[in-house]
Amino acid sequence: MRVFIVHAHPEPKSFNGAMTRAAREALTAAGHEVVVSDLYAMGFNPVSDRRNFTTVADPDTYRQQNEEAYAVAHDGLAADITAELAKLDWCDTLILQFPLWWFGLPAILKGWIDRVFVSGGRVYGGGRWYDNGVFAGKRAMCALTIGGAASMYSEHGLSGPIGSILYPVNHGMLYFTGFTVVEPFLVHAPVRISAEDRAAHLARYRARVLDLPAAPVISYPKLADYDERMVLKAPPG
């Protein structure tokens, strides 16, 4: 495997830090290649604006997708975006490693998506989406820590099901760009569990990353299952 880990946590001693180190060690020891973008350590700029580009399509009004398409066609993406795109092209497996913050991605990781997942057919656009997406054939997985207990994130738990909370990431970002989406790897309340339980989670995580090519995936309908209004032709039930 060629695994690209996008790591979004400000503290190396955090459980997220331990997870990324465990993944890198296990994968490397097994002969796989690993590249990590440690977004805080890199000082990655998550703010999406004209600084994404060295080109200008329209100096009067900033329309990001138009600027993206123009920059893709004229080699005008900023160097930090180009570098992240090269890692995405290189990998066959993407891991997003993050703590759940406000039911979503930490801003630095959301900003990474905002800036790096460019239109103009480079990451999406021109009919390249979902199972016809640019990253079709690659796998992606969210690996995350969650402050609350698993029961809170169950079907009838206070927070609601974790699958619904992660839908914008799994479906709206990863499947949208063509990835086959592996079931997320979750660690609940890592700061409130015993050292033995933390070690057990890391052992479970090492096994999961080594098993990524065979790990269970989320089954989404294909483009062909939708009509011209983008509504399922045969909804379940």
Ligand SMILES: Cc1cc2nc3c(=O)[nH]c(=O)nc-3n(C[C@H](O)[C@H](O)[C@H](O)COP(=O)(O)O)c2cc1C
């Ligand atoms: C800004 C912020 C937002 C958070 N939002 C949530 C949340 O929506 N749900 C939740 O269960 N925990 C939430 N937490 C708790 C974190 O998920 C928890 O501290 C983290 O997963 C623990 O892993 P770590 O030790 O690697 O940071 C939040 C924490 C912070 C700092």
